[in-house]
Amino acid sequence: MNAPILSARGLQKRYGRVTALNDCDFDLYPGEILAVIGDNGAGKSSLIKALSGAIRIDAGTITLNNEEVHFSSPLQAQEAGIATVYQTLALSPALSIVDNMFMGREIRAEGIAGRWLRKLDHGKMREIAREKLSELGLMTIQNIDQPVETLSGGQRQGVAVARAAAFGSKVIILDEPTAALGVKESRKVLDLIQDVRARGIPIILISHNMPHVFEVADRIHVHRLGRRLCTVAPDDCTMSDAVALMTGAKAPPGESIAA
Amino acid sequence: MSETIPPTRRSAQDFETAVDSADRRVAAFDPHRRGPVEKLQHVLHSNPTLVPVIVLLGAVAVFGVVSGSKFFSAFNLTLIMQQVSIIGILAAAQSLIVLTAGIDLSVAAIMVLMSVIAGNLAVYSGVPAFLALIIAFVGGTAAGMFNGFLVTRVKLPPFITTLGTWSIFYALNLWLSGAQSIRSQDIDSAAPLLKVFGETIAIGPARITYGSILMVLVFLVLWYMLNRTAWGRHVYAVGDDAEAAELAGIRTGRTLMSVYALAGFVCGIAAWASIGRVGSISPQAFYEGNLQSITAVVIGGISLFGGRGSILGALFGALIVGVFQSGLRLAGVDVLWQVFAIGWLIIIAVAIDQWIRKVSA
Amino acid sequence: MKTLFAGSALALVLCAGTAYAEDTSACLITKTDTNPFFVKMKEGASAKADELGIELNTYAGKIDGDVETQVAAVESCIAAGAKGILITPSDSRALAPVVGKAREAGLLVIALDTPFEPIDAADATFATDNFLAGELIGKWAAAKMEDPSKAKIALLDLNPSQVSVDYLRDNGFLNGFGIDIKDPTKMGDEDDPRIVGNDVTNGNEEGGRTAMENLLQKDPEVNLVYTINEPAAAGAYEALKAVGLEGQALIVSVDGGCPGVRNVEAGVIGATSMQFPLKMASMGIEAIKAFADSGEKPQASEGLEFTNTGVELVTDQPVDGIPSITSQEALEKCWG
Numbered sequence: 001m002n003a004p005i006l007s008a009r010g011l012q013k014r015y016g017r018v019t020a021l022n023d024c025d026f027d028l029y030p031g032e033i034l035a036v037i038g039d040n041g042a043g044k045s046s047l048i049k050a051l052s053g054a055i056r057i058d059a060g061t062i063t064l065n066n067e068e069v070h071f072s073s074p075l076q077a078q079e080a081g082i083a084t085v086y087q088t089l090a091l092s093p094a095l096s097i098v099d100n101m102f103m104g105r106e107i108r109a110e111g112i113a114g115r116w117l118r119k120l121d122h123g124k125m126r127e128i129a130r131e132k133l134s135e136l137g138l139m140t141i142q143n144i145d146q147p148v149e150t151l152s153g154g155q156r157q158g159v160a161v162a163r164a165a166a167f168g169s170k171v172i173i174l175d176e177p178t179a180a181l182g183v184k185e186s187r188k189v190l191d192l193i194q195d196v197r198a199r200g201i202p203i204i205l206i207s208h209n210m211p212h213v214f215e216v217a218d219r220i221h222v223h224r225l226g227r228r229l230c231t232v233a234p235d236d237c238t239m240s241d242a243v244a245l246m247t248g249a250k251a252p253p254g255e256s257i258a259a
Numbered sequence: 260m261s262e263t264i265p266p267t268r269r270s271a272q273d274f275e276t277a278v279d280s281a282d283r284r285v286a287a288f289d290p291h292r293r294g295p296v297e298k299l300q301h302v303l304h305s306n307p308t309l310v311p312v313i314v315l316l317g318a319v320a321v322f323g324v325v326s327g328s329k330f331f332s333a334f335n336l337t338l339i340m341q342q343v344s345i346i347g348i349l350a351a352a353q354s355l356i357v358l359t360a361g362i363d364l365s366v367a368a369i370m371v372l373m374s375v376i377a378g379n380l381a382v383y384s385g386v387p388a389f390l391a392l393i394i395a396f397v398g399g400t401a402a403g404m405f406n407g408f409l410v411t412r413v414k415l416p417p418f419i420t421t422l423g424t425w426s427i428f429y430a431l432n433l434w435l436s437g438a439q440s441i442r443s444q445d446i447d448s449a450a451p452l453l454k455v456f457g458e459t460i461a462i463g464p465a466r467i468t469y470g471s472i473l474m475v476l477v478f479l480v481l482w483y484m485l486n487r488t489a490w491g492r493h494v495y496a497v498g499d500d501a502e503a504a505e506l507a508g509i510r511t512g513r514t515l516m517s518v519y520a521l522a523g524f525v526c527g528i529a530a531w532a533s534i535g536r537v538g539s540i541s542p543q544a545f546y547e548g549n550l551q552s553i554t555a556v557v558i559g560g561i562s563l564f565g566g567r568g569s570i571l572g573a574l575f576g577a578l579i580v581g582v583f584q585s586g587l588r589l590a591g592v593d594v595l596w597q598v599f600a601i602g603w604l605i606i607i608a609v610a611i612d613q614w615i616r617k618v619s620a
Numbered sequence: 621m622k623t624l625f626a627g628s629a630l631a632l633v634l635c636a637g638t639a640y641a642e643d644t645s646a647c648l649i650t651k652t653d654t655n656p657f658f659v660k661m662k663e664g665a666s667a668k669a670d671e672l673g674i675e676l677n678t679y680a681g682k683i684d685g686d687v688e689t690q691v692a693a694v695e696s697c698i699a700a701g702a703k704g705i706l707i708t709p710s711d712s713r714a715l716a717p718v719v720g721k722a723r724e725a726g727l728l729v730i731a732l733d734t735p736f737e738p739i740d741a742a743d744a745t746f747a748t749d750n751f752l753a754g755e756l757i758g759k760w761a762a763a764k765m766e767d768p769s770k771a772k773i774a775l776l777d778l779n780p781s782q783v784s785v786d787y788l789r790d791n792g793f794l795n796g797f798g799i800d801i802k803d804p805t806k807m808g809d810e811d812d813p814r815i816v817g818n819d820v821t822n823g824n825e826e827g828g829r830t831a832m833e834n835l836l837q838k839d840p841e842v843n844l845v846y847t848i849n850e851p852a853a854a855g856a857y858e859a860l861k862a863v864g865l866e867g868q869a870l871i872v873s874v875d876g877g878c879p880g881v882r883n884v885e886a887g888v889i890g891a892t893s894m895q896f897p898l899k900m901a902s903m904g905i906e907a908i909k910a911f912a913d914s915g916e917k918p919q920a921s922e923g924l925e926f927t928n929t930g931v932e933l934v935t936d937q938p939v940d941g942i943p944s945i946t947s948q949e950a951l952e953k954c955w956g
Binding site for chain 3: 342439546594
């Protein structure tokens, strides 16, 4: 098997007397969808925040493409190629789809207008946005300039995922992408996740929804008591096994730890 | 990309198979059918300046009929432009702050303070007029940055911050001026450059002052910055949802700081224009300028919740107030009822804003 | 001094008492301490208090109309055991009850500049006869104009609240000019065709200019402009100059502030009625001293309900039968 694209060793994070991450390891391999599951309070979100630069770890190392990285802000993680789609989506509701996709990465026009008047190249941004959305099968969009708040929940998720996937990201973290969605829209988003993976971008999926996890994940990282308990393959394991592992009702199978 | 893991599809949930055959278009980006009211709501949502433009044109038409040629003349319409020019420029500065979901009660105080500083330097201390003006611009920017510092670093709410600095700047203004106006004649003889925006271009009966032109230019430049540059998009994003903007990679603190600094600079420009408009430099003038600028911004359809509305709306808002005042006055309506009418305009404008914000897919 | 009063614009109540060990103390409560008129009043009171050995505490509202601050100031004065209060009420009616309490507590209450309603809510009122101030400029204008029957008059008032100083000056002017003023406590109820209209200025240049522009819009042939005070007059002049009509209209005003007097000298203002804030305050302090010494209360001027502190007409174009002083002489006496 290839070397992991993103991995962590011995992560520690304490909030006062609470240990959120306790000597935690993590591996994400190229091209896979890795689900991270764990009970509430297991330290899942601390792990994700550490990987996406939202918190600073107390100890441990994170390596991206075999290089050690230190993030002090989400922006740094983003620049390094780790794009996170937060549960809140981090979209500006009143701004258009294009504006949101290019937020913080706007393309300036060429020549004097761009250089001196700092004019944006709206035409180019629209074109790229349209292209990126159609690559992900989201191009039933009528008006790419319509404000994000006029879209449905699934459509917004689509825009957020498209933004994460659009700018040479090496890794995409999806935090509970289907939590707020109905059945039909969840389906659409799961398809979208597989489309993104098919384009070769590995995905970390945090979810409470076991059917969704088992449907799309290649491997499942089970998080318990601030560390990785084990990783399992969905084919080798049932949903109730996974839940048992998460809650500590069942001990991890020895061989899975090495996976 | 790699051969590691084949894309597979496990059907762990047969209970969802029924969905596959269902109509999936619900997740497509196409509009559903709407009633006329909902359609209107959508149109207004995507064109926030439409309401103020309609109100402005409607008001001009109505007063034109009621008050006849005294109102509907090139002279009077350009006079309204002159009369609203200072509040208009302040409203432009106010719009910047309001777009970030803030509010600035100190805009007029910054302006008056800077006009007093420029006047004292140029008229009494013999500083060359252009230098005095540059000091006023720098001072205005610094005053804005002081507000910005308190909002972004000390994390005070903008309302409280500017409530405080309003008093501070006002007191400094009274201290520097001794609460005395600088007379028009003294400015004429010592530093006529200060009054350049009071100069008029006559086109037939129309009287367009440089100040009126300046107001329009300020709006156009700011409109360009807000709508055609990355900075402008960031301003909207920060005002819309600061947390989301931060996560999307915007340095929100820096953006806010630049907004306050720019608003202060615009107040510095307003200071120059106000000397031309008033003729003299009065420390007592524009005491309610901050509230009048907020009035223009609100009537112009810029949401006080931030991130929504076009800055051009504030220009129309200022003109609407000017048109109402002029029209009602020429129709012989008492000042009292002019104030009454403006009050209703504000309330109606905010109610419309709330209604438009409720739009959804 | 300047820093002191500017800083106090912030403070709700300024308490700049000078710590003397005298047993007689007095309070001065002004509407604001930003207006040069009140600054001068404070100077006059302070100087007289020093001279007579009275401890003076001064208070001011934040803005004109700031009733709460003035009420609090009166209460502080009662609590501090002052002998008397000099006050320019921000609201003639709203402050009457609290000064009633002060009088019950044995303090002498003197209204300066602005009378209470009813006027006997205070023990005495030292004020400019604003009606007379208006009348003087009205008479002067009537004598100055070639044909008063062809006058087109613009009236630039203070604000929409119909406060006494506003209607007294306005109606005084019209009366002096020879126009039937109908109700003497109302502005704008006249039906003389020579009146083009009334508008409000808030007593500053910006308001004066806008109001003048508006009235010119109603009738561009305005040839006589009454203004509530001299800053409004300066603004009106700018509006006239902008359309090249400064030679057509005569501007009259009331106040006697130094910039206003210089505008008389420069020909911007034809005539203005000067009032004497310094004198009001020093007379007030003297009255409190007399009251503290002998319990004697001041008397009103003959034929008036208050003590007139005097008005003088300032103009460089004197007319027969109306006594006046020149702008040069007035510069010696002006305030601000």
